[in-house]
Amino acid sequence: MIRDIAADVFLALAVLVVLASAAGLLVMRDVYQKLHFVTPAALVAPLLVGVAVLIESGYSVNSSLTWLAVLFMLISAPYLSHATIRAARIRDEGDWRGSRPPGGRPVPEKDSR
Amino acid sequence: MIGAEGFVVAAIVMLAAAVPCGIVICRGSVLAALVAYELLSSVAVMVLILLAEGFRRPGEFELAVLLAVLLLGSGLVFARFLERWL
Numbered sequence: 001m002i003r004d005i006a007a008d009v010f011l012a013l014a015v016l017v018v019l020a021s022a023a024g025l026l027v028m029r030d031v032y033q034k035l036h037f038v039t040p041a042a043l044v045a046p047l048l049v050g051v052a053v054l055i056e057s058g059y060s061v062n063s064s065l066t067w068l069a070v071l072f073m074l075i076s077a078p079y080l081s082h083a084t085i086r087a088a089r090i091r092d093e094g095d096w097r098g099s100r101p102p103g104g105r106p107v108p109e110k111d112s113r
Numbered sequence: 114m115i116g117a118e119g120f121v122v123a124a125i126v127m128l129a130a131a132v133p134c135g136i137v138i139c140r141g142s143v144l145a146a147l148v149a150y151e152l153l154s155s156v157a158v159m160v161l162i163l164l165a166e167g168f169r170r171p172g173e174f175e176l177a178v179l180l181a182v183l184l185l186g187s188g189l190v191f192a193r194f195l196e197r198w199l
Contacts, residue, residue: 011119011120021152022130022132022134025133026137031145034145046159056117056120061171061174065177066162066174068178068181072182073181080151080189083188083193084144084147084192087193088144
C-alpha cells in the first residue's frame with residue numbers, strides 16, 4: 001500500500017514536470033528559450049519514472065530495462081541540446097562560434113574606459 | 114489509483130503534452146519544431162515505459178529501450194541537416 005502511494009507520488013511529479021515543460025515550450029518565444037524546457041522533460045521526468053517503476057516492481061527485469069532506457073536518455077539529452085543550439089547559431093549567424101574574421105582570431109573588445 | 118492503474122493514468126495524462134508540442138511543430142519555425150520533436154520523443158519513451166509497467170508486459174519495455182537508443186541518432190540527424198541544408 002505504501003509502496004503504491006509512493007510510486008503514485010513519483011508518477012504525479014513526473015507528469016507535472018512534463019506538462020510544465022510542454023507549456024513552457026509553447027509559451028516561450030524563440031528557440032534558445034524553448035530549448036531550456038526540453039531538459040526537465042528529458043532528464044528529470046525519466047528519473048522520476050524510473051524511481052516509480054523501481055518502487056513498484058523492485059529489482060526485476062522491468063526496472064532494469066526501465067533504467068537502461070533512462071540511461072540512454074540521460075546520455076543523449078545533453079548531446080541533442082548542444083546539436084540543436086549549434087544548428088540554431090549556424091542558421092542565425094553562419095557560424096556557431098559567433099562573428100569572427102575569416103581564418104583569424106576573434107577581435108578583442110576595446111576597453112571602454 | 115492503486116498499483117498498476119496509476120501507471121496507465123500517468124501515461125494517458127502525460128500524452129497531453131503532445132498538444133503543445135504539436136502546436137509548436139505546426140506553427141513554429143523549423144528549429145522550434147525540432148525542439149518540440151525532441152521533447153515529444155522523450156515523452157514517448159516515458160509513455161511506453163508507463164504502459165508496459167501498467168499492463169504488466171515485460172516484453173514491451175524493449176520498445177522503450179529501442180526508442181531511447183534511436184532518440185540520439187534521429188535528433189542528431191535532424192539537427193545536422195537543419196544547420197545548413199534545410
